[in-house]
Amino acid sequence: MEQNVKQYKSFMSFTRRDFLYRAAAVGGTGLLLNTMNAWGMGIASTASAPPVLSGSGKGKKVLILGAGLAGMTAAFELEKLGYKVQILEARAFAGGRCQTARKGFSLTELGGEKQTCAFDQGQYINHGPWRIPLFHRSTLHYTKLFEVPLEVMVNENDHAYAYSENAGPLAGKRVRIKEIKADMRGNVAELLAKSVKNHALDQELTADDQRLLLDYLQHEGALSAGDLKYKGRSGRGWATNPGAGMNPGVATDPLGFKDLLASKLGAVYSAVHDFPMQATMFQPVGGMDAIAKAFEKRVGRNIRYKTEVQTLRQNAEGVTVTFKDTGSGKGGSISADYCLCTIPLSVLRRIDTDFSDQFKQAVASVAYAPVGKIGLQMKRRFWEEDDHIYGGHNMTDLKGINTISMPSYGFQKQKGVLLGYYQYQTQAIEVSALSPKERAEFALAAGQKIFPQYTENFDSAFSVAWHRVQYNLGGWAEWTEKTRAAAYPTLLEGEGRILLAGEHLSYLTGWQAGAIESAWQQIAKIHERASA
Numbered sequence: 001m002e003q004n005v006k007q008y009k010s011f012m013s014f015t016r017r018d019f020l021y022r023a024a025a026v027g028g029t030g031l032l033l034n035t036m037n038a039w040g041m042g043i044a045s046t047a048s049a050p051p052v053l054s055g056s057g058k059g060k061k062v063l064i065l066g067a068g069l070a071g072m073t074a075a076f077e078l079e080k081l082g083y084k085v086q087i088l089e090a091r092a093f094a095g096g097r098c099q100t101a102r103k104g105f106s107l108t109e110l111g112g113e114k115q116t117c118a119f120d121q122g123q124y125i126n127h128g129p130w131r132i133p134l135f136h137r138s139t140l141h142y143t144k145l146f147e148v149p150l151e152v153m154v155n156e157n158d159h160a161y162a163y164s165e166n167a168g169p170l171a172g173k174r175v176r177i178k179e180i181k182a183d184m185r186g187n188v189a190e191l192l193a194k195s196v197k198n199h200a201l202d203q204e205l206t207a208d209d210q211r212l213l214l215d216y217l218q219h220e221g222a223l224s225a226g227d228l229k230y231k232g233r234s235g236r237g238w239a240t241n242p243g244a245g246m247n248p249g250v251a252t253d254p255l256g257f258k259d260l261l262a263s264k265l266g267a268v269y270s271a272v273h274d275f276p277m278q279a280t281m282f283q284p285v286g287g288m289d290a291i292a293k294a295f296e297k298r299v300g301r302n303i304r305y306k307t308e309v310q311t312l313r314q315n316a317e318g319v320t321v322t323f324k325d326t327g328s329g330k331g332g333s334i335s336a337d338y339c340l341c342t343i344p345l346s347v348l349r350r351i352d353t354d355f356s357d358q359f360k361q362a363v364a365s366v367a368y369a370p371v372g373k374i375g376l377q378m379k380r381r382f383w384e385e386d387d388h389i390y391g392g393h394n395m396t397d398l399k400g401i402n403t404i405s406m407p408s409y410g411f412q413k414q415k416g417v418l419l420g421y422y423q424y425q426t427q428a429i430e431v432s433a434l435s436p437k438e439r440a441e442f443a444l445a446a447g448q449k450i451f452p453q454y455t456e457n458f459d460s461a462f463s464v465a466w467h468r469v470q471y472n473l474g475g476w477a478e479w480t481e482k483t484r485a486a487a488y489p490t491l492l493e494g495e496g497r498i499l500l501a502g503e504h505l506s507y508l509t510g511w512q513a514g515a516i517e518s519a520w521q522q523i524a525k526i527h528e529r530a531s532a
C-alpha cells in the first residue's frame, strides 16, 4: 500500500489520484482503499439490468425517501411490479446530486448566499456527476431505455497542458501532455535498449526475447534504427505543422529527460491508469440532469416535492414518516407497508428515527467527502482558438485547482464554460469558506497562470461545495476498511420494514451506477420480505 501512496504522490497522476494520495495521508490506508472503491478503481459496475422478480406487489405500498437516482430507480421498478409507491423529496426538484447548473439554476449552501447561475442560454456546468464510464452498464441501461441522447465526454486529451507550480526546471511552464508522454517513453525505451545492448538483461531474457524486446522498444520509443537513440517523434507535436507545397513541417526538440524527472511530470495522467476512466466516456447531451429528468418524467407523479422527512417510525404492521412541507411550513405524516430510505447517511443521521442503537451507530459511522467544483463561463473559447484544446483535462498541482477541464460540448461556438477547479478534502474545505465571488477570484487568479486569457475573457461563475449543500452534506460516502467491516452489512440489511439504498450502499460510491445498482438490490429484498 505504501507503494501506492508514493505512486499517488505525484500530482500529475490526476486529480482523483492526487485525492487518493491526500486521502491516504489524512486517513491512512483504510481510507485509501475506500477511496479507490469510491472511484470504482478496479471494481466495475457488474449489474446491467434490473433484477427479474416474479410475483406481484399489488395491494402493498412502499414509501421511498429521496428522489435521487436511487429513489427514482426503485420507484420505477417497484411500480412495474404492481406496488403503490410514493416518494418524499425535500428539494423542489428531482435528481438529488444529478444536477446541472444553467441559466436560472439557483443554490444556497448552508450559511451561504444565494447563487443564481447567469450563464448564457445553452451553456452549463455539470457541478455534480459529469461522466458516464462505458463500464457503468446500469446507468447506460436507463439512458438507452429512456432514450437520453449521449455524446462523448473527452476524458483524456494529450494536447492539453500539465503545469507544475514548483517542481524542477519545468516549474511555472505549461507543457503539452503529449510532449511529456512521448519524451518519457522515448527516453525510458532508449535506456532499456541500452541495458539490453550492454547485456544487463542476459539473466532475465534469452537472446531471442532480447531481439523481440529491442524491436518493441524501437517502435514504442520511436528510437532511431541504427543507434537506438530517442531524438523526438512527430507525436510530441510540431513547431510548425506540415502543410501544402514546400512545407514539410518543423519538428520540435524533446524535453530534457533529467528535467522531466526533476519536474515529476513523468507520471502524467493516462486513462490506462484507472479502469473506469478509459474511453469511451459519455455525457448526456445538454447536461447530466437529462437522466434525472427522464426518470422524473416516468415517476414524477408519485413524488411529493418540498417534503422534508422529520421522523421515521415503524411497528409490525408498517412504517410512518412525518414531514415538513417546506413550501407551506405545515407538517404531515404518511404511512406505508415498507420504506426505502435513500437519504444520504450524512443527513439521515440527523433525522429522528426509532432504529436500534446498533443501526443508528452504523448510520453515523460513515464519513462524507468534502468536494468543490466551479464552472467559469468565458466570453471566448480561447482554449480552442489559441491553444487548440477541445475537451479534456489540464492537470496541475496549483493548490485548490487540481484540474481545469474543457467542455465536451459546443465546440467552436463563441462562449464556453470550463471547470475551473475540482477539489477534495482540505482544499475543498478551505475554498468553501469563501463567498462565491471570492471562489471565482481564487479560481481566476490561479488558473490564469496556465491560461493568461482568463482575465480578459471571464464572464460569470457558478460554484458548489457539496459538503455545504443541505440535503447532501458531502460529495459521496467515504468508507474505510473498518467501517465497511463494522457498519456496511448492518446497513445493507436494513431494519424491519425499512431498507436503505443509495450510492453509499455500494462499492461504486461516488458514481450514479452505485445508486442505481443499490436500488436494484434493495427492491429485490423488499419484494422478498413483502412476498413472505
Ligand SMILES: Cc1cc2nc3c(=O)[nH]c(=O)nc-3n(C[C@H](O)[C@H](O)[C@H](O)COP(=O)(O)OP(=O)(O)OC[C@H]3O[C@@H](n4cnc5c(N)ncnc54)[C@H](O)[C@@H]3O)c2cc1C
Binding pocket: 065, 066, 067, 068, 069, 070, 071, 088, 089, 090, 091, 094, 095, 096, 097, 098, 127, 128, 129, 130, 131, 132, 307, 308, 309, 310, 342, 343, 344, 347, 371, 373, 466, 471, 472, 474, 475, 476, 501, 502, 503, 504, 509, 510, 511, 512, 513, 514, 515
Ligand atoms: C462532485 C461530484 C462528482 C460526481 N461525479 C460523478 C460522475 O462523474 N459520474 C457518476 O456517475 N457519478 C458521479 N457522482 C456521484 C453521483 O452523483 C451520485 O453517486 C448519485 O447521484 C447519488 O444518487 P443517490 O440517489 O444515492 O443520492 P442523492 O442523489 O443524493 O439522492 C438523495 C435524495 O434524498 C433527498 N433528501 C435528503 N434529505 C432528505 C429529507 N430529509 N427528506 C426528504 N428527502 C431528502 C435529497 O434531496 C436527494 O434528492 C458525483 C458526485 C459528486 C458530488
